[in-house]
Amino acid sequence: MHDASTLATRPIPAAAGIGLRAPHLQRVLAERPRAPWFEMHSENFFGAGGAMLAALERVRSDYPLSLHGVGLSLGSADALDGEHLATLRALVRRYQPGLVSDHICWGAIGGIHLNDLLPLPFTTEALDLMVSRVQQVQDTLGREFLVENVSSYLTFRHAEMTEWEFVAELVRRAGCGLLLDVNNVYVNSVNHGFDAHAYLRAMPVAAVREIHLAGFTRKTDLAVPLLIDSHSRPVDAEVWALYAEALDRFGPVPTLIEWDQHLPELEVLLAEASRAEALIDDRRARAA
Amino acid sequence: MTAAPALRELQCGFAEAVLGRGGDATRWVTGAGLAPAARLQVYANTIAGTQIDTLRGTYPAVLALVGAEFFEAAAARYRLLHPSTRGNLQGFGGAFADFLAALPEASALTYLPDVARLEWLRQEAALAADAAPLDPTAPAVLDDDEPVRLMLHPSLRLLASAHPVLTIWRYATAPAGGHLQLDGRGEQVVLWRDGGDVALAATDAASHACIAALASGHDLDAAQADALAADADFDLAACLRSLIAQGLVVGFTQTGERTT
Numbered sequence: 001m002h003d004a005s006t007l008a009t010r011p012i013p014a015a016a017g018i019g020l021r022a023p024h025l026q027r028v029l030a031e032r033p034r035a036p037w038f039e040m041h042s043e044n045f046f047g048a049g050g051a052m053l054a055a056l057e058r059v060r061s062d063y064p065l066s067l068h069g070v071g072l073s074l075g076s077a078d079a080l081d082g083e084h085l086a087t088l089r090a091l092v093r094r095y096q097p098g099l100v101s102d103h104i105c106w107g108a109i110g111g112i113h114l115n116d117l118l119p120l121p122f123t124t125e126a127l128d129l130m131v132s133r134v135q136q137v138q139d140t141l142g143r144e145f146l147v148e149n150v151s152s153y154l155t156f157r158h159a160e161m162t163e164w165e166f167v168a169e170l171v172r173r174a175g176c177g178l179l180l181d182v183n184n185v186y187v188n189s190v191n192h193g194f195d196a197h198a199y200l201r202a203m204p205v206a207a208v209r210e211i212h213l214a215g216f217t218r219k220t221d222l223a224v225p226l227l228i229d230s231h232s233r234p235v236d237a238e239v240w241a242l243y244a245e246a247l248d249r250f251g252p253v254p255t256l257i258e259w260d261q262h263l264p265e266l267e268v269l270l271a272e273a274s275r276a277e278a279l280i281d282d283r284r285a286r287a288a
Numbered sequence: 289m290t291a292a293p294a295l296r297e298l299q300c301g302f303a304e305a306v307l308g309r310g311g312d313a314t315r316w317v318t319g320a321g322l323a324p325a326a327r328l329q330v331y332a333n334t335i336a337g338t339q340i341d342t343l344r345g346t347y348p349a350v351l352a353l354v355g356a357e358f359f360e361a362a363a364a365r366y367r368l369l370h371p372s373t374r375g376n377l378q379g380f381g382g383a384f385a386d387f388l389a390a391l392p393e394a395s396a397l398t399y400l401p402d403v404a405r406l407e408w409l410r411q412e413a414a415l416a417a418d419a420a421p422l423d424p425t426a427p428a429v430l431d432d433d434e435p436v437r438l439m440l441h442p443s444l445r446l447l448a449s450a451h452p453v454l455t456i457w458r459y460a461t462a463p464a465g466g467h468l469q470l471d472g473r474g475e476q477v478v479l480w481r482d483g484g485d486v487a488l489a490a491t492d493a494a495s496h497a498c499i500a501a502l503a504s505g506h507d508l509d510a511a512q513a514d515a516l517a518a519d520a521d522f523d524l525a526a527c528l529r530s531l532i533a534q535g536l537v538v539g540f541t542q543t544g545e546r547t548t
Contacts, residue, residue, distance in 0.1 A: 046415075047378060047416070048418075048442070049415070049418035050418070051481075051485075052415075053418075071374070073375050077296035109296070110300060110303065112371040114335045118299075121295065126295055153331065154317045154324070154327035154331075157316055158316065192320065226322070
């Protein structure tokens with residue numbers, strides 16, 4: 001095992017990596033496929049020991065690693081779960097990931113966890129809370145933290161600002177990085193009828209540290225079509241177009257292909273990543 | 289016009305709605321072509337799906353024994369009675385065995401709660417801390433007059449059942465076509481992490497009593513006494529050799545001083 005002191009942070013390159021899920025772990029460890037970086041879910045490594053941590057150790061020694069959380073529940077009116085945060089802190093210290101992130105959402109109230117990325121009302125009360133929570137996390141971890149915009153299936157009537165105003169203001173005031181999920185921007189633009197391009201234009205260019213891409217499904221049994229952020233399909237053509245626009249605006253940014261449900265063979269994910277990589281390379285060539 | 293809720297009020301109302309506890313969160317939700325309740329239902333479905341999937345993953349033998357439909361109905365009730373209390377789903381489902389034991393529809397399957405207990409212990413073993421086994425060749429200085437206590441591997445778990453719980457678990461998790469022959473006797477099971485997997489082994493009542501005593505911090509003499517009460521022919525040395533061979537002894541203490 002590596003000693004924590006010998007593990008230097010490996011920055012995440014401005015290239016296209018993939019979300020590494022448990023069913024692909026053994027193949028990745030055995031075959032060491034060419035991939036510029038991997039992202040894994042922080043909570044999968046919250047055990048005290050065992051096979052998952054051993055695998056993380058090996059992935060981390062061969063690839064740049066990003067740790068992406070789904071369970072901090074940053075925007076909950078409950079206090080942050082101190083044990084959760086302490087476990088994350090220990091994990092980050094031990095494995096020194098290139099990036100650490102979680103979502104602009106809530107997931108728990110009154111001690112009950114719903115284990116989902118739930119929508120916040122875009123109010124100053126929620127914004128103030130998110131700012132203080134992100135600052136608390138950055139103080140605890142002693143490093144920059146990234147927050148990600150989520151897909152949503154409803155908005156609240158008492159919203160005081162748009163989603164993009166909320167996100168931009170949060171990132172500005174908390175002094176954190178932004179993990180811009182382009183698929184989520186597109187999904188929400190359809191679900192809530194706003195201009196995805198305006199959303200991108202509102203994002204603080206200098207704060208965008210990472211981009212997520214994933215596939216959505218179309219829920220058609222309702223009165224209006226609803227896009228569901230299912231991470232179960234290839235990236236949609238509209239999302240690729242929006243991604244190209246994002247690269248024009250934010251420059252070459254580390255980009256991640258996420259796939260969680262109906263997980264295909266590793267090759268399919270790597271092929272999606274190659275497609276993103278080609279777009280990044282194209283922007284880099286044009287900038288040169 | 290509804291007054292704007294404070295964040296806590298909104299989140300409590302949202303949680304009540306998606307957990308089917310009533311309330312009127314719909315009044316805060318923009319419809320925009322859909323009934324607000326239908327929008328909340330999208331979340332209710334996703335949340336239930338994630339939590340039920342987690343139980344499916346933790347309890348594959350229970351799932352195989354009761355079938356998908358029964359399992360889903362039981363899991364759906366469980367998650368409402370014992371809501372998740374952590375953002376990390378690895379901790380969700382620890383009371384499922386007790387829930388099944390109290391479930392009238394499952395009362396005919398008397399072994400089911402113990403199968404669930406075994407599966408939860410399996411998850412605990414998988415996630416427990418690492419520890420290097422004691423090197424049996426390393427010289428140790430022992431004071432013959434002082435009691436010796438062993439430190440066992442953090443992943444070690446024990447289950448004593450009135451049912452042949454391991455035999456049933458193996459049958460239920462076998463790929464297909466397994467044949468189950470039960471003689472009605474109970475089984476004592478030892479679980480521990482062996483490489484990347486969790487090993488499960490049936491053991492005799494005396495060994496189980498000995499390991500249980502050692503695991504709860506009793507010294508060797510006390511553990512031996514417990515085992516002899518179960519079987520007058522119990523062989524302590526053989527039991528210890530087996531524990532050491534499996535890498536399950538990680539240290540020992542004498543007079544309260546820890547040696548590893």
